[in-house]
Amino acid sequence: MMNAQYPIGPLSLQENYTPEEIQKLIATIQNAPEAYRNIVENLSETDLLKTYREGSWNIRQLVHHVADIAFLHYFRMKKALTEPGSEMAIIRMDAWATTPDSLQGEIKDSLLIFKGITNRYTLLAQSLTEDQANIGYFHPIRQITLNQKQALAMSAWHVEHHLKHVGLALGGGINISN
DSSP states (O other): OOOSSSTTOSOOOOSOOOHHHHHHHHHHHHHHHHHHHHHHTTOOHHHHTOBSSTTOOBHHHHHHHHHHHHHHHHHHHHHHHHSTTOOOOOOOHHHHTTSHHHHHSOHHHHHHHHHHHHHHHHHHHHHOOHHHHTOEEEETTTTEEEEHHHHHHHHHHHHHHHHHHHHHHTTSOOOTTO
């Protein structure tokens, strides 16, 4: 039986990633906004309130969340590259998910944000030199140091993780590669 909280499993990072693995991670991130748009853009208000398990965020909150976190991942990468050793931004995700824009905002706005920031993020990710890809930063919530390759893996996992949540809320399994 699938674990609804972690339907693709918990985040598991490798020590290193090959160039081919990095390209696959970037492609997953790059394809995510369209995958989300295809699934959610025509949902009814009732559908947007569906959850994937008791006590979880609803589909509307999930869409807003992935847009918020896409921006955060882009911001962290850019900050690590331009301000090595600086403190990384953290957010209280559960608190963000309960602000009025997350509870009532139009998902079309977050779909636009998600697409735009993903374009910038993947462009930056594709431009990384090997030295830049190895620049690390401390993740204050997870209490680990991530290099940019691992950060990309976390981003790819994140969009797949929540897309699967949307699929579960709608009664089926959905993957970015569908």
